[in-house]
Amino acid sequence: MTPILPELPSPVEGSAQFASMIETSRRQPQPLGSPNNNDSNPPAFQPNSKLLEWRSLSASLGFVPLVSQVHTNFPRDLKHLDQTSSREVHKIAVIYVGDTQEDRASILANTVASPQFDAFVGELGWEIKVGRGHEGYTGGLPVETRAPYYADAESEAIFHVSTWLNGDVQQKWKHIGNDEVHVVWTENYRKVYTRETIATKFCDVLIVLEHVGDKMVRVRVDTASALEFGPLFDGALVTMSELSQLVRLTVINASRAYRMARVEHSRPLRHREEVFCNEALGHMRPMALAQSINHLYVPTI
Numbered sequence: 001m002t003p004i005l006p007e008l009p010s011p012v013e014g015s016a017q018f019a020s021m022i023e024t025s026r027r028q029p030q031p032l033g034s035p036n037n038n039d040s041n042p043p044a045f046q047p048n049s050k051l052l053e054w055r056s057l058s059a060s061l062g063f064v065p066l067v068s069q070v071h072t073n074f075p076r077d078l079k080h081l082d083q084t085s086s087r088e089v090h091k092i093a094v095i096y097v098g099d100t101q102e103d104r105a106s107i108l109a110n111t112v113a114s115p116q117f118d119a120f121v122g123e124l125g126w127e128i129k130v131g132r133g134h135e136g137y138t139g140g141l142p143v144e145t146r147a148p149y150y151a152d153a154e155s156e157a158i159f160h161v162s163t164w165l166n167g168d169v170q171q172k173w174k175h176i177g178n179d180e181v182h183v184v185w186t187e188n189y190r191k192v193y194t195r196e197t198i199a200t201k202f203c204d205v206l207i208v209l210e211h212v213g214d215k216m217v218r219v220r221v222d223t224a225s226a227l228e229f230g231p232l233f234d235g236a237l238v239t240m241s242e243l244s245q246l247v248r249l250t251v252i253n254a255s256r257a258y259r260m261a262r263v264e265h266s267r268p269l270r271h272r273e274e275v276f277c278n279e280a281l282g283h284m285r286p287m288a289l290a291q292s293i294n295h296l297y298v299p300t301i
Helices: 011-024 049-060 074-083 104-108 115-122 169-176 240-260 268-283 289-296
Strands: 088-097 126-129 146-151 155-161 181-186 205-212 216-223 237-239
Touching: 074 268, 088 104, 088 169, 088 240, 104 169, 115 240, 155 240, 181 240, 205 240, 216 240, 237 240
Parallel strands: 088 155, 088 181, 181 205
Antiparallel strands: 126 146, 146 155, 205 216, 216 237
């Protein structure tokens, strides 16, 4: 009698089953020794921990059939992606103008301010010191610089307060002069603060706060181009108890409106997608399944 052999799966089905087995496997790569004629116990290969994480992630997400060969700068591209914020980031200048002060040198030379200004700044956000456990947006501030910082699910904001910044007038101007939104607290009641007081080509939104009595503040809003934002508007009267919260919300909306008006601007998540697609995925090349398995796993017997 002719023996009856068991029915074997086709090569195509076998390949699919083998790929499925690898995709669902949680097996960790094993050390691989390199042959050495002079040493009977060659040193074991120690793979990079980041490489092991990438192998595990690729298998867990089912990317094995789609594995591509990456270029040598792939780790740098991933680092750039990690440094690209998923939230909007805003840096706002907050300037204190004392009585009789009318020029940039005297205004930025202030290191102390009135108690009303300090109370206003203290409610703009949480006081942080750059480099002391702060992992959020720094707005380009150097280490050991104090600043109010605010964050929510969609945005981060840091305030460059003229009386809090370290250094001389020129060092302060390096940060304040590049900010797109300026908030000016003026106690000079004899001369109106204007753009020409501290001239800069980067101040697209100017918000000036002027006292009206002991508990009210008048808001003046001046924009270099047509922008729509709120809740504060030109001529608004606000109580001191509500001022900080309304100013913070207004400057974030103003900074967002300015950026949205620019043609080249992309929202944070779309920008992250562009960074990943252009820098990381754009340089990948298709890789055969057998070759990808060889790169992802080190089989042992």
